[in-house]
Amino acid sequence: MTGRPVGWDRSGAWTAVAVAVAALLCGLAGWSYAGAAGDGTRAYAEARDDALAAGRAHVARLSSVDAARPDAVRAGWLDATTGDLHTRLKGTDPRKGTGGASTRATVTDAALTALNDRAGTAGLIATVSVTTTPAGGRPGGTDRKRLEAALARTGDGWKVTALTAVPVAGP
Amino acid sequence: MKGADRVRIPLPAPRHPATGDDAAPASAAVPDAPPASDAPSGRRRTSRPRTAVALVLVLALLGCGAGLLVRAQQLTGAPALHNRALTDTEATSRVVDEVGGALARVFSYGPGDTATTRQAARRLLAGRAARQYEALFGQVGQRAAQQRLTLTTHVVRAGVTRLDDRGAQLLVFLDQVAQRAGKPATTVAAQLSVTAELHEGRWRIVDIRSR
Numbered sequence: 001m002t003g004r005p006v007g008w009d010r011s012g013a014w015t016a017v018a019v020a021v022a023a024l025l026c027g028l029a030g031w032s033y034a035g036a037a038g039d040g041t042r043a044y045a046e047a048r049d050d051a052l053a054a055g056r057a058h059v060a061r062l063s064s065v066d067a068a069r070p071d072a073v074r075a076g077w078l079d080a081t082t083g084d085l086h087t088r089l090k091g092t093d094p095r096k097g098t099g100g101a102s103t104r105a106t107v108t109d110a111a112l113t114a115l116n117d118r119a120g121t122a123g124l125i126a127t128v129s130v131t132t133t134p135a136g137g138r139p140g141g142t143d144r145k146r147l148e149a150a151l152a153r154t155g156d157g158w159k160v161t162a163l164t165a166v167p168v169a170g171p
Numbered sequence: 172m173k174g175a176d177r178v179r180i181p182l183p184a185p186r187h188p189a190t191g192d193d194a195a196p197a198s199a200a201v202p203d204a205p206p207a208s209d210a211p212s213g214r215r216r217t218s219r220p221r222t223a224v225a226l227v228l229v230l231a232l233l234g235c236g237a238g239l240l241v242r243a244q245q246l247t248g249a250p251a252l253h254n255r256a257l258t259d260t261e262a263t264s265r266v267v268d269e270v271g272g273a274l275a276r277v278f279s280y281g282p283g284d285t286a287t288t289r290q291a292a293r294r295l296l297a298g299r300a301a302r303q304y305e306a307l308f309g310q311v312g313q314r315a316a317q318q319r320l321t322l323t324t325h326v327v328r329a330g331v332t333r334l335d336d337r338g339a340q341l342l343v344f345l346d347q348v349a350q351r352a353g354k355p356a357t358t359v360a361a362q363l364s365v366t367a368e369l370h371e372g373r374w375r376i377v378d379i380r381s382r
Binding site for chain 2: 011012015018019022023025026027028029030032033035036037039041042044045046048049052108109110111112113114115124125126127129144146148166168169
């Protein structure tokens, strides 16, 4: 009978130690998780990857025209843009100035030149290869362009606010 | 931290003896009923459910801890974090400066200094880029001398797409001004996708692709 309280105490102590150790481990894991989840660098890196991926897709879309489907083209352009550019594109006819030709653009490379995660703005440069098909004709020559775009984050992801060619400076 | 509160539940029980319910060992079998713990006859019977509760608690805590660790590992190992382009501002501007400077250097020459340009290229280029450059420069060097051609290259825009401890990937827009003796200068655009490697603390260009 005398051995029983000792055994009880010992097993109770072991139980206490086991629970305490488990609680400590769980606490450490929670601390490590909190550190990882609150890592601003990760959020910034993910914003960078999102902006670049969205920018690439939008620039390709904004450089392409399907003369047979002007309304669908404009809808695509409006979906890819926001701000000033969006407003300007609302009233335009995608076929204007193309002479009825269709163009198909592929982004051959793109990079972000700036990213302000807090303000939700980014700058992007891209090289584009554009194949033009005249009205009723066969795909013609391929043109290479270098473009610069400004992006802004919206509730629906990153959108283009400005898109211009990077001109060659005079000699 | 949720577990910290729950830990207390089974622990104080052995040290806070019950108000004696030794006459009813059946109630002692209920895990949440510590009253019988001090009763000699109830001890052995209570210790088992108590241990069971503790075991469940330990397992729950370990499970929760393991889950949090796995999630934390996923977050810190996120692919986006391996790429330090723009996230490491200093390293990003350094690679842009060094690679941009190297491109401007190796693609700028006058009729009299093709040799020094070639020497600089041996220092700044390696791998496939160096082989391409040697093949190209064999012709260019002669032409520069014959036509008294001066080429000056400026970086117009540059962006880093990938950057880690060993390598970087950039997109660079260049303007190249060509001046032949007695003729007006002409400027052409060049766009290059560049791969660079860190070699002895300096960025060296190992591949150049025209876009």
